[in-house]
Amino acid sequence: MPTANEYLLDRSIRHSVYLEQYKAHEVRELVRFLQREIIPDIERRLAYRIEQSSSRAYSRLAPGASGDWQTKRLNNLLDSIRADIAAGMKTSRQRLTKSLKAFGATEAEFQARLLEQAVKPFILFEAGVPSLRLIHSAIISKPFEGELLSGWFNGLGTRVAASVRRSFIGGLAAGDPPERIVRALMGASDGMYVGRGPLGAELRRNVRAIVRTAISHTASHARDLTYAENKDIVKKVQWVSTLDARTSDVCISRDNKVYPEGEGPRPPAHHQCRSTVVPILAGWEDMKKQGFKPLRQARDMRTGLSTKVPEDMTYGQWLKMQSASVQNNVLGATRAKLFRQGRVNINRFFGNDGRRISLDLLRKRERLSKAAIGR
Numbered sequence: 001m002p003t004a005n006e007y008l009l010d011r012s013i014r015h016s017v018y019l020e021q022y023k024a025h026e027v028r029e030l031v032r033f034l035q036r037e038i039i040p041d042i043e044r045r046l047a048y049r050i051e052q053s054s055s056r057a058y059s060r061l062a063p064g065a066s067g068d069w070q071t072k073r074l075n076n077l078l079d080s081i082r083a084d085i086a087a088g089m090k091t092s093r094q095r096l097t098k099s100l101k102a103f104g105a106t107e108a109e110f111q112a113r114l115l116e117q118a119v120k121p122f123i124l125f126e127a128g129v130p131s132l133r134l135i136h137s138a139i140i141s142k143p144f145e146g147e148l149l150s151g152w153f154n155g156l157g158t159r160v161a162a163s164v165r166r167s168f169i170g171g172l173a174a175g176d177p178p179e180r181i182v183r184a185l186m187g188a189s190d191g192m193y194v195g196r197g198p199l200g201a202e203l204r205r206n207v208r209a210i211v212r213t214a215i216s217h218t219a220s221h222a223r224d225l226t227y228a229e230n231k232d233i234v235k236k237v238q239w240v241s242t243l244d245a246r247t248s249d250v251c252i253s254r255d256n257k258v259y260p261e262g263e264g265p266r267p268p269a270h271h272q273c274r275s276t277v278v279p280i281l282a283g284w285e286d287m288k289k290q291g292f293k294p295l296r297q298a299r300d301m302r303t304g305l306s307t308k309v310p311e312d313m314t315y316g317q318w319l320k321m322q323s324a325s326v327q328n329n330v331l332g333a334t335r336a337k338l339f340r341q342g343r344v345n346i347n348r349f350f351g352n353d354g355r356r357i358s359l360d361l362l363r364k365r366e367r368l369s370k371a372a373i374g375r
Helices: 004-052 069-119 132-141 149-173 178-186 198-229 249-254 284-289 315-320 324-331 333-341 359-366
Strands: 234-240 258-260 276-281 295-299 306-310
Touching (some): 004 178, 004 198, 069 149, 069 276, 132 149, 132 198, 149 198, 178 198, 315 333, 324 333, 333 359
Antiparallel strands (some): 234 276, 295 306
16 A cells, blocks of 8 residues: 555646646637637737728838838837737636636645545545635736736737737838738738738747646645645645656756745746646654544444544444444344443453453443343
């Protein structure tokens, strides 16, 4: 039978595989949402703004001539495009945040139940689960890679808008009309704007990285909050990196390192980090000192299955919990009745040699009337 820490390591590594599958699912969902809702909307707005602007306004653009009226009109156009992209990123962030909140609550519950399952064969323990308020706060207000979730989406919108600006400035300086620049940005084919160009590609690529990293960030905080709720048994954590050729240098250097609970680095160590941490439990002697009761094996007489009871539970205490029919079967009807009434301790039914004494001797020893034992 594996130790509790061995069990936790095995289940946590297995869980990290499922977590990568969940990341892939969420990436597909958000990218599909971008492709279906956000990118087409940005492209429609971009095309509309170009149609509403006269090409002649940009035909004599002089790069660097900031006071030129054509440049001002271009800047106004690009400011509008930047606002459209920012609005799309805000909608995407809100959608992801909703998913992360649900995932964070599920992950914290999983980690709490995992702790219970790990120690269930050994001690009585009910794991604490962090509040939804703490989990949601960590998603929104805890930075990863030096930036909040909102900051990553804002930054993505700013970078994409800057890329659009560079494309416009470069294209116009080369003599391309705005319509051609827009078609190139969107990868337009036969007038259909379907996100096949660099604008859509950059959005999708960056959103994939943000989603994966945000899920790692949420999982990490859900684990830490759960460990903090159960710090009476969780004393340390061990960093576990993915064993393949894509693992980063920083994760390679931290693999198997142990840190005190609530201290040290935590995943994600970088964008799209796949590392995790595994709790290391206190020793059994320390747990006993904190009041935890070790367990022993018993039989559940209703189901016939093996179960666990406190290590210090005596046979008499176990028998007290059983049905009258079980007590009658073990002690006999008369002794079981006296036992249920609390008139005779179970040990008094036996002599020094461990053999069961007669009812007559029991009556004399316990000073019972003949009526008490049915004689």
